[in-house]
Amino acid sequence: MTEHDWSPLPRPGTRVVVTGAAGGLGRALVAALTQVDARVVGIDRVAAGPGHLVADLTDETAAAQAVTEAVERLGGLDAVIGAAGIVDTVHRASTFPLEAFRSDVDANLVAQFVLARAAYPALKESAGSIVFLSSVAAEDGLPGQAAYAAAKAGVLGLTRSLAAEWGGGGGVRVNAVEPGLFATPKVLAMPESARERLLAGVPMGRVATLGEVVGSVLYLLSPAAGYTTGQALRLDGGSGLTRGGFYR
Secondary structure, three states, X not given: OOOOOOOOOOOOOOEEEEEOOOOHXXXXXXXXXXXXXXXXXEEEOOOOOOOOEEOXXXXXXXXXXXXXXXXXXXXXXXXXXXXOOOOOOOEOHHHOOHHHHHHHHHHHHHHHHHHHHHHHHHHHHHOOEEEEEOOOHHHHOOOOEHHHHHHHHHHHHHHHHHHHHHOOOOOOEEEEEEEOOEOOHHHHOOOHHHHHHHHOOOOOOOOEOHHXXXXXXXXXXXXXXXXXXXXXXXXXXXXXXXXXXXXX
């Protein structure tokens, strides 16, 4: 065992692309990676700050160009974090506009596939790693947001399929993180009664902190997770142990 085989943090100098870098989780991931001396380029549909790239990841050409530029800047690529996605307004399945359904699936699933495929040649060279952000909605369902839940379930299928296809011979590891509610401004702004209702099925009785979500992603990029692939790390405070899961 070498000195760093067991480290739960990415190695210093790890070259990382983070999508969704303009959002709250994306910004936190970029900040945490910078603190552990990783080298990071963010990608988002809107400007995420100096040194980051703007691209619509549902557009295959734009995504490929952004990933190519990021790889050139970093001098290679060791890891990709797919944190981009959207949560659309609530639509009951019986009245969900088909165009909106397709848009949600494009943003939350198709964009992850496009990103992974664009990054694969560089990741193959470094025996790198991908971490996708899914959701407990992938397993529990989410009433009123069928497209989001279906897309996040698709991310789990994508994770396992790519892990099986790209993992041979010390190849690319692919994993996912499935958060439940965590401390975003939107969640923290919920009426107390609504939050209590959602947390009634959570044995730990609270939402996850942003740091807990970030830490789980960083762990999956680390040497300590070097034999982990095709897995989904569920951050749910124990809701999966209760009948019906998080959103029941």
